[in-house]
Amino acid sequence: MLQKLREKSSGLLGTIVLAILIVPLGLFGIDQYLVQGGNNTVARVQAPPAWWPDAPSWWPVSMAWQEETVSVEDFRSRFEQARQQARAQQGEAFDPREFESVDNKRKVLESLVDQRVQRLAARNGGVAVSDRLVRSTIQEIPAFQVDGRFNPERYQLALASQVPAQSPAQFQASVRESLEETLVPAGLQESSFATKSEMDRLVKLIGERRDVRMLILPPDGEEVAVPEADAKAWYDSHQADFRAPETVTLEYVEIDTSSIPAPPPADEAALRARYEEEKAKFQTPEERLASHILVEVPADADEATAKAAREKAESLAVQAREPGADFAALAQANSDDAGSKDAGGDLGWVGKDMMVAPFEEALFGMAAPGVSDAVQTEFGWHVIQLREIKAGQIEPFEQVRETLAQEQATVDRERSVNELMTQVVDQIYKNPNDLSGVASASGLKVQTIGPVSRDSDEGIMASPGVKRAAFDEVRIQDGTISDPVEIAPGHNVVIRVSAHQPEAARPFDKVRGQVEAAVRADRMEKNARKQGAALLARMRAGETLAQVAESRGLAEPDAIPGVPRGAPVPSVEVNEAMFAVDPPADEAKPTPGMYPLPDGSLVLFTVDKVVPGDASTIDDAQREMLKGQVEQVAGYEDAQAYIRGMRKRMTVTVFEENL
Structure with missing residues (x-):
């Protein structure tokens, strides 16, 4: 038999068949070897090629599919970023152990998978980002700006200080990639809009009020014993509710x-020593009342211009020293300092370190009130008038002793x-x-x-x-x-x-009372729902809420006019039920509804009248703010719907063992 197989496989047909089988089997073996040899991937996203959107995923056609992966390093980096954000937001309440939950890890992974989906979708869609857009995006990043404008030095320094450091080319590539991924979703989000009719309808819904009648029926029936078999069955099916916490x-x-x-109060010697060490703190510095005339010299001035400015300043100094000279008038007529010119050059009381060094040296170098020679600074030439000197003072020890003692x-x-x-x-x-x-x-x-x-x-x-x-x-x-x-x-x-x-399961015998209470509560809720369904049927058949109350021996229902949406009447959940029922067809046929309360009580109600909100009650600013919120939410939903749609066309594989 083996000889016959050998003879059959030695022909041309046998050779072709073997070749067809060997190639895929060989590649399949190599693929398995590579994947199993060292899987450093947390998730893999695969998409059919743009030229064959409906390409099947079976091998070997899948070799033409495009692929993006989330590596272990990518996941760990993003997870650490999420950890730091949560720690910053929660402060002392942050629990590192709780943050390490599987749910948190999957949430971070889902965001990374969505990012890879957007990348493949952009690649298949031929999305391209221009150099100009990349450049303008980088220039608008606040971290690269000084005084609201892009600063190349700040940009270079910020990239160099990253860990690891990035070159401008690497950063531009990452920005381009991010823009390619988000261009379509962001465009969808920004293109969302709300029409005037939609806003009017929303305002009417938000401001809607309902006139209701409400009747609260107490729990029906007496508390009955719970058979042990029923309690044990409930315990077995709800063990998570009866665990002792850690x-x-x-x-x-x-x-x-x-x-x-x-500590004992400091002695006199210690306080006096402290006073000497901190004497400057109790000293009022010397101040000088000054005016000036500025003859400005432009930064690019030539020698002749600079010389003319100096000569003018020297001439003004001479004029200012003449008997009866009016320094303020000279300043108003000649000073180039727009800030003090109209005030006659008045600078007010000037202390140390308030002016540039040459100006300060000249002002505080004057022994008495008068006019200085021309003084050169980076702004030009100044003529300084010292009008008054206020000598520095120091508070005596006795005056500050109490302050020193407290300190x-x-x-x-x-x-x-x-x-x-x-x-x-x-x-x-x-x-x-x-x-x-x-x-x-x-x-x-x-x-x-x-x-x-x-x-x-x-x-x-x-x-x-x-x-x-x-x-x-x-x-x-x-x-x-x-x-x-x-x-x-x-x-x-x-x-x-x-x-x-x-944490451990608590024995049935230890929690039997709680189990029986849970069984009773469940029975009461089911009984309330059953009772409510029967009463609703009666009301839909024509019986009024007042007649139901009379049949149960209860007081008249409470009439509550103008109930707003979201009001806790008697609870938020009941309010939601009141606004979930249809408006009455006419006032003669109110819409009935019911809601069972956790204690087994039943809220039975009717909606007698619906008053829509008035669109004219909000001003333009409020309407615009609400419109912006609606458009933002709708735009986000559009972007998420786009990502979900793209994801359905792709294959996502998660390697849970690498999370």
Whole structure:
């Protein structure tokens, strides 16, 4: 038999058949080898080629498909970005352990997959981004601007300071790629609009009010015993509702700096020494009342122009010194300083470091009021008039003694607090598993709390920082003392987990009462719905709400006119039910409705009248704001619908093991 097979396969036909089989099988084997050899991919997105949109995905046609991947590095980088954003937003409430949930990881991965889908869609759609658009986009990034304008030096510095550093070419390529991905979705989002009729209708819906009659029926029937078999069946099918939460028991030492005894007041010598060290703080600096005339010299002025300006300034200085000269009039007639010219050159009281160095040196170098020689600065030539000198003064020690004493007391207290916290930290390092050293160092006692769960807000557990430290896995396993956790300004606590109880199923015998209560609540809700359906049928057949109330021996229904949308009457859920029913066809036939409450009660109501909102009650500004919100939401939905549509045309493979 083998000989016959050999003879048959040695012919031309056999050779062709073998070739057809060997090539795909060989490639398939290579593909499997490469994929299994080292998969560094979290997700893979594949799309048919643009020239064959309906190309099947089976091999070997799939070799023509285009592919984009999300690598492990891409995913980890984006996930870390999301972590930092969540930490910044949540502050002390941020829980690193909770953030590591599978749901969070899938959410981040979905955004990356959508990005790859947009990239493939843009490539297939022939989307191209011009150099001009890339350039203008980069120039509009605030991080690259100085005083609202693009700055090349800031741009280069910002790219060089990134980790890893990027060249302008690399950054431009990434911007181009991002624009290509988002150009179509962004265009869809920006092109959304709302018509006047749509806005009028929306305003009418938002402002709609309904006249209702409401009747609350108490739970029907008496509380009956729940058979053990029914309770056990409920327990088995709802075990997640009867689990004991993870708990910890904590030892802790509270360090409240407000309870630390105040240090003794500083003596006279210490206060006087502090006064000498900080004397400048109590000194009023010298000020000089000045005016000036500026003869401006342009930056590009030639030698002749500069010389003429100097000569003019020197001439003005001579004129200003003449007996009876009016400096203010000279300034108004000759000064090039637009800020002080109209005020006769008046600069007001000038202190040190308020003017450029040459001006300041000339002004404070004058021994008495008068007019200076011409002074050159970067702005040109100045003629300075010193009108009055206000000498600097220093407050005497006796006048500031109380201030010095308070400051010294604050410093001494801070020193005491720092010394105490240093002792506490030293004790933690010396014996990280025993709080007795910390207690002795701080003069405080070790307290306990617990068992407490993550939902507990008892005592120190009201602090998110304490809660996070208490349920830290390393601290639970090692039983080590935490670093000081600040729960309020000047109020710290160090904790140690002395006992830990993981989340676990609670035995049926321990929760039987809760199980029976859950079974009764479920029965009451079902009974309320059944009762409501029967009563609705009666009302739709013509019976009024008042007649229903009379048949049940209840008081007249409450009439509530003008109920607005969203009002808790008697709850938001009931309000939603009231606005979910159709408006009455006429006032003689109100629309009935019902909503069962969690306690087994039943709210039965009728909508007697619907009054639409009045579009004229909002002004143009409010309408425009509402219109912008509607367009933004609609545009976002359009963009998301586009991405979902593109995604349906592609194949997405997720490698869960690499998440």
